[in-house]
Amino acid sequence: MNFALIMFVLLLITGSVWLLDRLVLQSKRTESTKEPWWVEYSKSFFPVILAVFLLRSFLVEPFKIPSGSMIPTLQVGDFILVNKFTYGIRLPIISKKLVEINSPNRGDVMVFHYPENPSLDYIKRVVGLPGDHIAYRNKQVFVNNVLQEQKPEGDYNYVETGLNFVHTKRYTENLTGHNHAMLVNPDVPNMQIGAVAEFPHRENCTYSEKEMRCTVPAGHYFMLGDNRDNSRDSRYWGFVPDNMIVGKAFMVWMNFSDLKRIGLSID
Incomplete structure (x- = not known):
């Protein structure tokens, strides 16, 4: 809708x-x-x-987080606010940019129209900027051949919809200076190759069981979920073009299941 x-x-x-x-x-x-x-x-x-x-x-648009792809940064049921002018002023509906203000930075949590179905809005983290060479190997991110450091923070367990208990490892990842929390499930393979779709600029990427490599096209961004093994993101459906950007997520304004999350900033 x-x-x-x-x-x-x-x-x-x-x-x-x-x-x-x-x-x-x-x-x-x-x-x-x-x-x-x-x-x-x-x-x-x-x-x-x-x-x-x-x-x-x-100015500002509210969104609700429907899935666990951004755990632990965002929880299912979080109501968040998205800054609509951070990345420029756009015409409503057609998203035509009128005024250039800022470009997305690596590490930003960004809302965008899902490239496979633009009627849906997705939220992921910006990992690759235009021209970047991105590799995902052994559940670690490489940006322009530089490993993005992951600092272990111990176990992190949560319950999915349907009462499915999930055990993961929590890390603090440093994306060229931007620190954020992320999860890795040691029981899940590095990539689900069979789930990779055909997408624009697919020729910019190569896949194997152990590694994925992509060169981000001009005017596009490479997105990953913080819950790496429970996120369908740019590894599977490709790049987000600039004209599909909605805005930058900056705050949790409500979660009826956990009132302590009200007012949390999104890093």
């Missing part, structure tokens, strides 16, 4: 009714004549819809 498109259509309808009433209908009504219900409702909702549309389109 394209919520922005629905909001835009409602904005056009209520705004058109408000304008029609202001220019034509209002002058034809007497003081004792009651406004038609459709005029009254449109005039009431138009400013509210306009404010929400502008807020969501250009």
Whole structure:
């Protein structure tokens, strides 16, 4: 469901009714004549819809985390806020960039339209920038042939939907100066080669059971989930083009299952 498109259509309808009433209908009504219900409702909702549309389109948009692909950084059920202007001001719906502000940095947690189905929004971490050479070998990330250090932090266990208990190892990963938490499941193979899809610029990548290598095309980004062995990401469906970027995640504003997470910044 394209919520922005629905909001835009409602904005056009209520705004058109408000304008029609202001220019034509209002002058034809007497003081004792009651406004038609459709005029009254449109005039009431138009400013509210306009404010929400502008807020969501250009400033901040809320999202809910539906899966565990970003554990431990983000938990299932987290409601997060996404900064819509960090990476530039874009036209709503078509995502055409109007003003260039910043480019994504390695380590950013970014929301984007899922390349395989742009009606869905995904959230992952930026690992590869345009022109980078990315390798994933033995569950370690190499950026431009430099190993990104992983510092062990002990065991990390969690329960998936369906009461499936998962045992992993927690690490602090240093992505060229950006430290963040991530998980590795020692019982899962390095890559699921059979799950790799065909995608644009597939020729930029090579795969084997032990290693994946990709060169990030211009204007694209390589994304990984922090829960490395429970994340379908750029290793499997390719690169995120700039025109599919939604914004940068920066804060957890609610989690009804764990109120202590309210207000946590997203690093």
